[in-house]
Structure formats: C-alpha cells, structure tokens
Amino acid sequence: METKAKDAWRLPLVLFLGQLVAFSMAACSFASSFIANLGVDAPLAQSFCTHLLLTLVYVPILLRRRQKLRIPWYWYLALAFVDVQGNYLVTEAYQYSSITSVTLLDCWTVVWVIMLTWYVLGTRYSFWQFLGATTCVAGLALVLLSDAKSPDAQDPDKMPLLGDALVIAGTVCYAFSNVGEEHCVKKNDRVELVAMLGLFGMLVGTIQILIFERKSIEAIAWSPTMISLFAGYAVAGFIFYTITPFVLKMSGATLFNLSLLTSDMWAVAIRVYFYQQQINWLYYLAFTVVAIGLIIYSLNESSSVDGTATSTEAAAHYQQLPSEDNSTGSGSNLDREERKQQEAHIC
Template sequence: MFGKQEDIAVQEQSTDQKNIASSEASPVQPSEGTAAANGDGQDGSEVPVADIIDTKKKGFLSYFTTKEFYIILLLGQTLAIANTATSTFTTLLGMEGTSIPAFQTFFNYVLLNIIFTPYTIYRYGIKRWLRLMLKDGWKYIIFAFFDVEGNYFIVLAYRYTTILSAQLINFWAIVVVVVVSFLFLHVRYHWAQIGGILICIGGMGILIASDHITGSNGGKALDQVKGDLFALLAATMYGLSNTTEEYFVSTRPMYEVIGQLSFFGMIIMGAQAGIFDRQSFRDAVWNGKVGGYLTGYTLCLSLFYTLAPIMYRLSSAAFFNISLLTGNFWNVCIGIKVFHYSVHWMYPIAFVLIIVGQMIYYLGRTVLGEARKPWLGRNQEKGVSGLFTARRKIDTEVPHARRESISPA
C-alpha cells in the first residue's frame, strides 16, 4: 500500500528540486555558531533545512507559541462536534423507527464524490485520472474498504451492545494507529505523547464513569458479546483507515485522496446497502423528519471528511483520535437540549483533563511539530507541498532560514 508514488502529486509541489539541490551545493558554509547549535556541520556539511527551521524558535514550549498548535486544537474540537452531530442524527433516526446503517452513510460518499472527483479530473485531465485509477486504484479500494467497514460495524455494534461498552472498546483505534504508525511509517513517539494519550484516555474514563453513575448512556444490551465484537472490528478498521489516510494526504493532494475515497466508498457502501439493508429499508419509516435528519447527517459527516485531512497534515492520526475523545462531552451538551440529559459534575473535569492531555501530547514539540512526517525524508522531499504540510512550510521559509543560518562569505 505504501509503495512509490505517482508523479501526479508533483503538480501540487511548489519548489523545483534542482534549485534546492544547487543551493545546498553552495560553497558558503554554515557559521560556527549555527553548526554547534544544531549539532551538525562540523565536517563542513550543511545543516538540513528542516532542522534549521525547527531551531528558529527554541525552548521547551516553543510549539505552543505557533499558530499551528491553536489551529489543531480548534480543528480537533470542530471535528469532535461534527462527529457528535452525526451520532445525534443517527439517534433521532432510530427514534423515528429508521435504522439503515449502510444506506444512511451512502449519501455521504455520494456528496463527496460529486464535489471532489470532478475537481480531480479537472486538475489532472481525464487521461491522467484514468491512469491514476489503473495504477493506484487498488490502494484506494483498500483504504475505502477500511473506512466503509468502520462506519458500518460501529452502527451494528450500537444495535447489540451498550454505548458504554462501545466507547470503551473504541479506545482500541488509538492502539491500532500507534502500532501501525510505529511499524510501517517509522513514527517514534515522545514520552509526552504517550503521557498525553494516557491522560486523555483517563479523561474519557471519567466521562464514561459519570455516564454509568447517572445511567444516561448505558442501556440494555441485546447481545453483549456480538456487539462488543462488532465494536472491536469497527475500532480496528478506523485505526487502519486513519493511518492510511494520514499517509496518503502527506504524499498526495487532498482533493485526490477525498475524491478516490468517496468514489470507491460509494461503490462499496452501495453494494453493501443493496445486500444487507433491503429489509431495513422496507421496514423504515419515511417522513419529513427522517428526510431532514438524513440531510443533517450527510452534511455533518461530509464536513468531517473534508476537514479530517487537514488534521492529518497538521498533526497525526493518533492526535486525530484523541481529539475525538471530547465527543462524549459535546454529545451531552447537545443532549441537554435535544434529549433533556442532565450534566454530571464530573463532565467539566473530564473535558478539561482531555484538553490538558492534548496539550501535554505536544509538550516539547518542534516548530514543525507532527506535520513533519518521518517517512518523507529529512526535508520532506518525498511529500507533497500542499496546504498545511511541513514541505510547504519548508519551501516557503527556505530563503529566510538560510539567511539566518549562513554567515557572510
């Protein structure tokens, strides 16, 4: 899946590699002070551009002074609210007597496909798009399969087990992301990242405990074992999907990735709905409310899918998943108005704990943060120079970084 990339992605790159190579071959050497600060250049070799940019803002908490950190924090909560909104619309559909998990999500892929596939064809041309489909289509089919099955099995899990159990098992997605990223993408986690993940999970545990105390999020399981197995399978699929998408959006344009995901996801989900949802479709209640709920669900989920690649570029699949842990808090906030929930005193504590965990996750990060992907090379030369990528930041700041790091001849 993670093989050599097509030259299609090069269209989004803004810097000519030959120019970079020639500038790096300049006879002007780094100053002695810069070489010592970066721990490189002692043998006359030039310090990598990414390292120069990372050391521009020194200090243990330097990453917290960048706008990227606050964009990530805000974006993570936006995604959590959008995800919570989809759960709310699903609950409202169930209250109306409509439960069509595959068919319900099918519209999301259709809408995304209508938006992003034509734009991809416009940017590449029909010949290059067909070439992309023939060359890399199998990779996107696997990616789409992971995503579709994650969406399908989590809905099935809620049919048979309690929401409390499903949320506990959903932590497995974070484990899958960390393990797959470590083994296949060569990601090495900082102690603060591990600590931040554990603190966020602790905050989520408090949320679940308060739900159990109040009895607002439990329910009675129809078949506990079957439901828990479905939840475990869904969490595994989500973890694989998230990691795969992080890889793709770091090496390809976002419109290509979303377009291919929605194109093949629409086909897979459509076939699945035709096979498994026929009886549910016939038994479903159809009225104006159901139409409104389906529309709301589709729009919120499409927004979620559109913003998620930005999070993967700015951060990582691991942070993406821990950001969604606050979803249960937002679920209760919406539930107070829609379902008349009551807020337990532990909820604000849990929410603050999860946010603190997210900040600790980034403790001591560099200026480039997790936007700098280890599988793309020291200067991200194997990646795409797109919106919010470390490659774009490096390309933009190369002249300024070199002026600061190279002494006059």
C-alpha cells in the same frame, strides 16, 4: 508587515476550521443517535449518503484534470473498505450506547494509531507521548465503568457495553484508514484521495447494503424528519472529510486533536438539552482525564516535530560547509598555479 498580518489571520482561521470539524463530527453523532432512537437501524445507508455526496462533488473535479491516478486503485479500495466498516461499527453503536460514550470512546483511535505507526511506519514516540496515550486509556476505562453502572445496563433494549465494544472495534478500522490516508497524502494531493474514498466507499456500501440492510431500508417510514436526518448526516460527513485535510495542513495534528476533543462537549450539550438525560459524574471525570492525556500527547508531538525539523535544517547547513570549503580550496589552488606560471614567465 504582510507576514504578521497573515499570521494574525491564520490562527483565527485555523481555530474556526477546527471547531467546524468538531461540530460536523458532533452533528453526525446527533443524527445517528436520533435515527437510532426512532427505531431505524441502517448504519450502512448513512455512510452511503456521505460517500455519495463526496463522489458527486470530487470525482468530476478529478476527471476534469485528466490525469492518471498517482496511487493504484486497489489501495483506495482497501482504504474505502476499512473506512466503511469503521463508520458501520461506530454508527451501529448508537443502537446500544449513548452519544456521549460513543464520541468519547472515539479517542481510542489515537491509541491504535500509535501502535500502527510504531510497527508499520517505524515512528518512535517519546516517554511523554506514551504517558499521554496511557492517560487517555485510563479516562476511557472510566467511560466503560460509567456505562456499566448506568440504568441502561439493566435495560434489555440497551446494552451500553456492547455499544462500547462496537466503538472500540470501529476505532481500529479508523486507525488503519488514517494511517493509510497519511501514507497516500504524502505521495498525492487531497482531491484524489477524497474523491477515491467517496467513489469506492459508495461501491462497497452499495454491495453491503444489498446483502445486509435491504430489508431494514425497505421498512423505513420515510418522513420529512427522517429525510432531513439522513441528509444532515451526509452534509456533516462531507464537511468533515473536506475540512480535515486543511486543518492538518495548516496546524498539524496538535490543534486537530484538541479541536476534536471539543466535539465531546457538543455531545454532552446534545444529550442534556435535546434528550433531557442526566450524565453520570464518572463521565465528567473521564472527559477531564482524556483531555489531559490528549494535551500531553499533542504538545509533545508538536515539540518532537519541531525538533526533527530543526535537526534536518542543521544537517542541511552542515552538508553545505564541505562544498564551500572545496570551492574555496579549489580557488586557492588555482591562484597558486597562476602565480607559479607568472613567476616562470618572468624568469
């Protein structure tokens, strides 16, 4: 009964956390697009705020443990560098493209992760998983077609195709970061990973801000609205980095990918109700195609994981049989020797 009660509460909790991750991602997108519409171009500063908040919260927890790092610091530095570049490229894309296109094109990360895990980690995928990834690519191609036909394409201040290219480049960085984080999590705990990402991300961001964005930050007119937007981006990013490991641990990549898909619907709502903008019908078609592709990929990913776990358990049981046979055989041999000794003693 206790197990059933835990399972009954587990699903609503996972769904709630998944939607919280999706909403935090959409909140970051909204803050970035709002800041870009106000004429501020400071993507590194936005990412710095998130990494600063992560450092202030998680580094003291890590120091309180008084333990050495389980993974060399330079690996965390490399992951943080790639993560900062990904955040920079995707956030910079809001200067040129719409919030809906940027959030949907984030799905390119799934494609790059498949390629990296195939060649780097040796992961093998089924035909249906490749079909799902190919379907996602087809839907993302419709996004590019929609942006090419949008009125912003003729606006010299708006270059949606350039924004789309920045997003795709950013997803490459996210893919490297995600694969590296997956490798680190298997050998380490969540707190050390998030703390080191925050610390080294803050250091990398500081250096790049001093080189590239110092004049842009000095030109910002700091108003309560601007401060609220930067603070909101930092809080939303902090929630995203904090809750994502919990969702992956409790439900795996299946529900996580499906939960992130709903962030695109939040982006549509933001564009329609806050910006009063019309959305091309190709976007709705692209969203449907990407949703189908992710569902196909995620469901087959779940089944392959279950099949691997089942075969592993079966192999474990199979390996126990010889030991049992050996113990039984050794026991019978001992009985025979005892009988022979008793017979000899009687004679």
